[in-house]
Amino acid sequence: MKRIATSLFCCLLPLSASHANDDEYDxxxxxxxxxxxxxxxxxxxxxxxxxxxxxxSGLDAYSSGFRITAGFTPWxxxxxxxxxxxxxxESDEVPxxxxxxxxxxxxxxLGGALVAGMRMGTFSIYAKSGxxxxxxxxxxxxxxxxxxxxxxxxxxxxxxxxxxxxxxxYERIDAPTLSHLNQLSASxxxxx
Numbered sequence: 400m401k402r403i404a405t406s407l408f409c410c411l412l413p414l415s416a417s418h419a420n421d422d423e424y425d426x427x428x429x430x431x432x433x434x435x436x437x438x439x440x441x442x443x444x445x446x447x448x449x450x451x452x453x454x455x456s457g458l459d460a461y462s463s464g465f466r467i468t469a470g471f472t473p474w475x476x477x478x479x480x481x482x483x484x485x486x487x488x489e490s491d492e493v494p495x496x497x498x499x500x501x502x503x504x505x506x507x508x509l510g511g512a513l514v515a516g517m518r519m520g521t522f523s524i525y526a527k528s529g530x531x532x533x534x535x536x537x538x539x540x541x542x543x544x545x546x547x548x549x550x551x552x553x554x555x556x557x558x559x560x561x562x563x564x565x566x567x568x569y570e571r572i573d574a575p576t577l578s579h580l581n582q583l584s585a586s587x588x589x590x591x
Contacts, residue, residue, distance in 0.1 A: 464488035508533035
């Protein structure tokens with residue numbers, strides 16, 4: 400419905416503009432006209448051709464990786480947990496936006512974070528903060544960030560029932576190019 404309304408608007412706009420006084424425009428050189436709204440997916444050219452478009456998407460887009468976490472509880476602070484984690488992530492043909500352009504990018508990142516948590520009986524909360532180094536590859540014009548170092552932040556909570564631990568976590572990377580790696584995850588752990 401939105402496309403139909405935008406299309407009708409784009410088609411009727413030249414008709415309403417043609418009834419204006421043509422004498423005042425005779426002194427200006429002719430230039431090609433295009434009608435569009437800033438957030439529109441339609442563009443009408445002066446010759447009546449309507450171009451349609453939308454953001455890119457990749458059929459083969461995927462993200463994968465792994466995370467290694469280690470920690471300990473200081474003997475003099477039995478309710479505090481301290482740890483560290485290393486995470487590797489790889490993405491293939493993930494759509495990203497750079498300014499007004501949309502493109503597909505392959506990314507690889509390696510990061511580390513310090514983790515601190517507090518236990519309150521069977522319930523615990525934790526937070527983490529660290530850095531991630533990333534590299535990207537795309538077939539696009541220059542001016543697009545294709546590597547860098549970004550901050551990584553996360554918070555989570557877990558509940559332990561006997562030996563089973565359930566965990567809910569949110570993790571965010573402060574880089575617009577890596578926004579596809581921001582995640583909310585839920586997991587079950589069975590320590591051995």
